[in-house]
Amino acid sequence: MQRLLDPAVLASISSLDLIAKTVVDGFVSGLHRSPDFGFSQEFAEYRPYTQGDDLRHVDWNLFARTERCYLKRYEGETNSQLMILLDASNSMQFGSRQPAKADYARYLAASLFYMAVRNQRDAAGVIVFDDEVRDYVKPSTRQGQLARLFASLERAEPHARTDFAKPLTHFQSLLHRRGIVIVISDFYETPEAIVRAVEPLRFHGNDVVLFHVLDPQELRPQMKGPAVLVDLESGEKIEVVPEYVNSTYRERLQEHIDQLSMRVRAVGMEYQLLATDQPLDAVLREYLSLRRTGR
Amino acid sequence: MMGFLAPWFLAGLAGLGIPVFVHLLRKHITVPRPVSSLMFFERGTQSSTKHHRLRYLLLFALRFALLLLVVLAFANPFVRRSAANANGRPLMIVLDNSFSMRAGTRFADAKREALALLAAKPHSQRAQVIALGGQVQVLTQPITDAEQLRVALDGVQVGDGYGSYGELGKAVRALSETEAGPIDLHLFSDMQRSAMPASFADAVFPQTVELTLHNVAKTAPSPNWTVESVNAPADLTDTKDTSKSRVQAVVAGMGTDETVKTVSLMVNGKEVAKRSVKVPANGRATVEFAPLNVGYGFNRCEVRVNGGDVLPADDASFFVVRRLDPQHVLFVHNARDERSPLYFGAALNAASHGAFVVQAVAADQATDIDPKKFAFTVLSDAATLPSIFEHSLEQYVASGGDVLIAAGVETGRRGEVPLWGGEHVKPRNVTASVGQVDFTYPALEQTEPGRDNGGWAAARFFYIVPVDTSLARVVARLSDGTPLLLERQMGEGRVLLLASGLENLTNDLPLHPVFVAFVDKASRYLAGGEELSGAKTVDSFVQLRSSAETQGRTASAEVVDPDGRRPLSLSEGRTARTFRLTRAGFYQIRFANGRSGEIGVNADRRESDLTPMSAEMQGLWTGSHGGQNAAEKKQVLGTNDRRMGLWWYVMLLALAVAVAETALSSRYLGVQREEV
Numbered sequence: 001m002q003r004l005l006d007p008a009v010l011a012s013i014s015s016l017d018l019i020a021k022t023v024v025d026g027f028v029s030g031l032h033r034s035p036d037f038g039f040s041q042e043f044a045e046y047r048p049y050t051q052g053d054d055l056r057h058v059d060w061n062l063f064a065r066t067e068r069c070y071l072k073r074y075e076g077e078t079n080s081q082l083m084i085l086l087d088a089s090n091s092m093q094f095g096s097r098q099p100a101k102a103d104y105a106r107y108l109a110a111s112l113f114y115m116a117v118r119n120q121r122d123a124a125g126v127i128v129f130d131d132e133v134r135d136y137v138k139p140s141t142r143q144g145q146l147a148r149l150f151a152s153l154e155r156a157e158p159h160a161r162t163d164f165a166k167p168l169t170h171f172q173s174l175l176h177r178r179g180i181v182i183v184i185s186d187f188y189e190t191p192e193a194i195v196r197a198v199e200p201l202r203f204h205g206n207d208v209v210l211f212h213v214l215d216p217q218e219l220r221p222q223m224k225g226p227a228v229l230v231d232l233e234s235g236e237k238i239e240v241v242p243e244y245v246n247s248t249y250r251e252r253l254q255e256h257i258d259q260l261s262m263r264v265r266a267v268g269m270e271y272q273l274l275a276t277d278q279p280l281d282a283v284l285r286e287y288l289s290l291r292r293t294g295r
Numbered sequence: 296m297m298g299f300l301a302p303w304f305l306a307g308l309a310g311l312g313i314p315v316f317v318h319l320l321r322k323h324i325t326v327p328r329p330v331s332s333l334m335f336f337e338r339g340t341q342s343s344t345k346h347h348r349l350r351y352l353l354l355f356a357l358r359f360a361l362l363l364l365v366v367l368a369f370a371n372p373f374v375r376r377s378a379a380n381a382n383g384r385p386l387m388i389v390l391d392n393s394f395s396m397r398a399g400t401r402f403a404d405a406k407r408e409a410l411a412l413l414a415a416k417p418h419s420q421r422a423q424v425i426a427l428g429g430q431v432q433v434l435t436q437p438i439t440d441a442e443q444l445r446v447a448l449d450g451v452q453v454g455d456g457y458g459s460y461g462e463l464g465k466a467v468r469a470l471s472e473t474e475a476g477p478i479d480l481h482l483f484s485d486m487q488r489s490a491m492p493a494s495f496a497d498a499v500f501p502q503t504v505e506l507t508l509h510n511v512a513k514t515a516p517s518p519n520w521t522v523e524s525v526n527a528p529a530d531l532t533d534t535k536d537t538s539k540s541r542v543q544a545v546v547a548g549m550g551t552d553e554t555v556k557t558v559s560l561m562v563n564g565k566e567v568a569k570r571s572v573k574v575p576a577n578g579r580a581t582v583e584f585a586p587l588n589v590g591y592g593f594n595r596c597e598v599r600v601n602g603g604d605v606l607p608a609d610d611a612s613f614f615v616v617r618r619l620d621p622q623h624v625l626f627v628h629n630a631r632d633e634r635s636p637l638y639f640g641a642a643l644n645a646a647s648h649g650a651f652v653v654q655a656v657a658a659d660q661a662t663d664i665d666p667k668k669f670a671f672t673v674l675s676d677a678a679t680l681p682s683i684f685e686h687s688l689e690q691y692v693a694s695g696g697d698v699l700i701a702a703g704v705e706t707g708r709r710g711e712v713p714l715w716g717g718e719h720v721k722p723r724n725v726t727a728s729v730g731q732v733d734f735t736y737p738a739l740e741q742t743e744p745g746r747d748n749g750g751w752a753a754a755r756f757f758y759i760v761p762v763d764t765s766l767a768r769v770v771a772r773l774s775d776g777t778p779l780l781l782e783r784q785m786g787e788g789r790v791l792l793l794a795s796g797l798e799n800l801t802n803d804l805p806l807h808p809v810f811v812a813f814v815d816k817a818s819r820y821l822a823g824g825e826e827l828s829g830a831k832t833v834d835s836f837v838q839l840r841s842s843a844e845t846q847g848r849t850a851s852a853e854v855v856d857p858d859g860r861r862p863l864s865l866s867e868g869r870t871a872r873t874f875r876l877t878r879a880g881f882y883q884i885r886f887a888n889g890r891s892g893e894i895g896v897n898a899d900r901r902e903s904d905l906t907p908m909s910a911e912m913q914g915l916w917t918g919s920h921g922g923q924n925a926a927e928k929k930q931v932l933g934t935n936d937r938r939m940g941l942w943w944y945v946m947l948l949a950l951a952v953a954v955a956e957t958a959l960s961s962r963y964l965g966v967q968r969e970e971v
Contacts, residue, residue, distance in 0.1 A: 091331035091332050092331075094329060094330065094331040101331070186331055186332075188331060188332040188334050215331070218330075218331060226339065227327075227328045228326075228327045228328065229327065229328050229329075229330045229333060229336055230327040230328065230329050230330070231330065231331075231332055231333045232329050232330065232331055232332070233331075233332065234333070236333055237327055238333060238336060238337075238338045239338060239339060240336050240337065240338065240339050241339035243339070244336070244337055244339050245336075248337070249335050249336060252335040253335050256334075256335070
């Protein structure tokens with residue numbers, strides 16, 4: 001089953017909803033075998049029937065044994081709202097292997113939507129942005145919401161540059177209900193600027209998670225000879241040598257990650273670094289974990 | 296020393312500019328490598344360029360070397376090895392010891408010069424000594440032993456043979472096939488024009504042979520007189536018959552003015568006649584001595600001209616005349632056949648002028664006759680012979696007697712040919728003429744047979760006895776292919792078989808003139824007188840015995856040369872079939888069949904013409920070598936060196952460089968793909 005969650009395998013599947021279904025079903029079946037973690041449909045407690053309760057939730061087996069009418073309560077029964085902010089800038093199209101960062105981000109978003117809408121019956125919405133908001137699907141639990149979300153993801157081809165301030169401002173104006181906010185990006189910006197842009201989301205009581213998506217080649221670059229590098233967003237070119245890439249670059253990137261992680265967590269948000277060769281189940285675990293906290 | 300066989304390929308060196316352009320002049324094109332952001336990168340240009348140059352210089356050197364080696368391989372390089380080493384160019388010393396070298400001091404000069412060349416040769420150089428006389432004698436193999444070479448060269452004596460440059464060319468062509476490299480050939484000779492073959496190509500040496508001529512006849516050609524030819528009878532029965540008892544000699548002058556010369560005839564060392572004859576300038580004159588009075592037996596005769604020239608050896612011509620009584624021929628015929636002895640006897644008497652006397656005997660009366668008393672025997676349709684006579688006849692043939700058999704009607708009726716043997720024969724009635732005649736056969740010899748097949752075409756044959764042709768030489772056939780005249784060797788003797796009769800019933804041959812000539816030549820051939828006396832040329836052969844099968848059972852042959860020595864050892868005398876007459880003078884020979892003879896031997900008169908070949912001809916010869924001129928020859932031979940091609944090694948090296956270049960460049964390309 002782990003193989004089905006491998007991004008390289010998912011990249012060979014063309015349909016986004018099929019990818020999401022594969023990921024989530026695989027993840028869920030894995031959870032059933034897990035001894036220490038629950039699921040949203042898991043039984044939580046009984047409460048006495050009161051007038052007006054839905055008879056579908058009455059435990060008729062218990063009624064038969066005790067002639068008392070109790071309703072079954074489940075975890076996560078409280079509906080939540082999932083909002084995903086997907087970075088679709090040019091830098092996201094980089095990929096030294098399948099899938100590219102943009103694709104990995106879409107698989108990730110699709111899987112989260114599937115789980116939220118199909119399994120949790122949460123309202124879900126998406127904002128696709130680069131230097132401005134390119135697509136917006138309002139959070140909803142309506143019929144066909146999942147299809148709309150997937151369609152939005154399909155349209156999210158990378159172009160232009162990244163600018164966090166504008167889309168986040170736009171999102172804040174659209175935010176009416178607290179929920180879970182997930183930002184998926186490669187975060188090529190200074191940690192201060194990122195935190196400064198994202199932090200307001202937290203003020204509205206949202207649970208904010210930053211999924212930092214990077215390619216393995218970005219994390220552990222291998223360069224045997226000097227090369228000319230071109231910036232996918234700005235088009236700028238510079239010539240670099242392997243000695244720098246193998247030493248200084250790694251140090252600076254690691255410092256960037258550490259700073260970002262530290263600052264994000266300092267303001268009460270979650271941070272998760274994801275490499276595009278990493279299975280998606282870690283992401284889903286993170287989401288469920290957030291929901292279980294009851295926030 | 297190094298050179299190129301195809302130097303025009305060196306123009307390909309211009310291609311060396313290609314790697315220079317690619318590696319040093321052309322601007323490096325690097326495919327930009329995209330990254331998400333340059334946020335964490337810094338520029339590093341100087342180090343990059345330095346690294347590029349370091350890395351590609353090795354590839355550049357390999358490509359440069361590859362192109363250079365390929366061009367060199369096509370230019371076909373070679374190195375020359377000096378001839379000073381032991382495997383260098385061999386020396387071939389050819390010393391002319393032909394008859395003409397007897398003139399003046401030619402031979403001594405030639406030998407002295409050859410010895411001087413041999414002494415000057417480097418110790419490690421191989422050399423070979425060859426004598427050019429009546430035949431080309433290879434006296435040594437190519438060796439470095441100077442003493443052995445000197446002894447071989449010193450041992451060469453002047454001979455009486457005819458030296459031919461054509462024969463030399465043939466021998467050298469054969470020898471050069473066993474020698475891979477070039478050969479230095481030094482010819483010490485008088486450069487006679489007459490020694491050059493009719494076809495110049497025969498004298499041309501292979502390209503690997505460099506010819507150097509050492510002309511020992513440096514002075515102007517001296518006048519020379521010689522007795523060019525002598526026409527005298529080998530056998531003489533009647534000294535009064537001037538049609539045969541005479542000697543005709545041709546005296547020739549070469550390079551001479553018109554002169555009156557005295558020509559004398561000497562018999563057994565005594566001058567018996569003398570004539571004066573005016574010999575025109577560079578011309579010939581004929582002298583005749585008649586009658587020829589000689590005693591019985593072999594008479595050693597010579598015609599001598601008072602030459603007074605540089606080559607006295609050719610002033611005399613030797614020949615032997617054998618005087619004998621008329622020889623008896625045993626003619627055994629069928630008792631009922633009276634015609635054949637008549638025709639045969641008349642023809643023989645008319646042709647031989649009494650040299651033969653025919654003794655005709657009926658077959659049934661031949662019992663007590665010993666055929667050994669006769670020159671030869673004729674069996675004319677004698678199908679049935681008395682057993683004693685038949686046995687005597689077989690012994691007679693085995694010991695060297697000769698028999699002519701004519702197979703007439705009686706032979707055909709009996710179905711068996713005496714002496715000849717074979718299966719039962721069935722005679723055929725035919726009407727045919729003579730189709731094929733071997734005019735080289737002594738009994739049928741004609742120098743220029745006419746259109747009528749030498750006279751044989753007119754004869755008609757009506758009755759023929761097909762005979763066994765195994766082990767027989769068919770010398771005449773009828774027009775339908777049936778063998779007519781055959782010869783078979785039996786022991787030391789010969790049997791000549793005419794497959795028809797000698798009378799005019801089975802054919803009309805006796806009525807034609809060719810019959811007389813046939814009877815005459817056949818009689819002389821069977822009597823064997825032709826080889827017992829007369830004259831021959833140096834280097835011709837005499838047949839000591841007839842067949843190889845009888846070796847050891849017959850008496851030894853014996854030869855006494857003009858110096859009184861016996862050149863054949865005892866074992867050679869028992870086995871040798873032929874003997875080569877190598878000296879001018881009188882040879883005394885005892886043949887294996889018991890007969891004795893004496894033969895006068897003369898040098899080939901082409902040797903008497905001392906005129907050297909022209910300087911142009913000599914230049915053409917030394918510079919010939921397959922039609923090339925001297926410059927081309929020089930190019931082929933080099934000076935004193937041997938070539939060794941190197942292109943194979945160069946190409947192997949190029950292959951190794953190509954493999955290294957492929958490995959290195961594919962490694963670079965692989966890196967680039969990974970980076971992109």
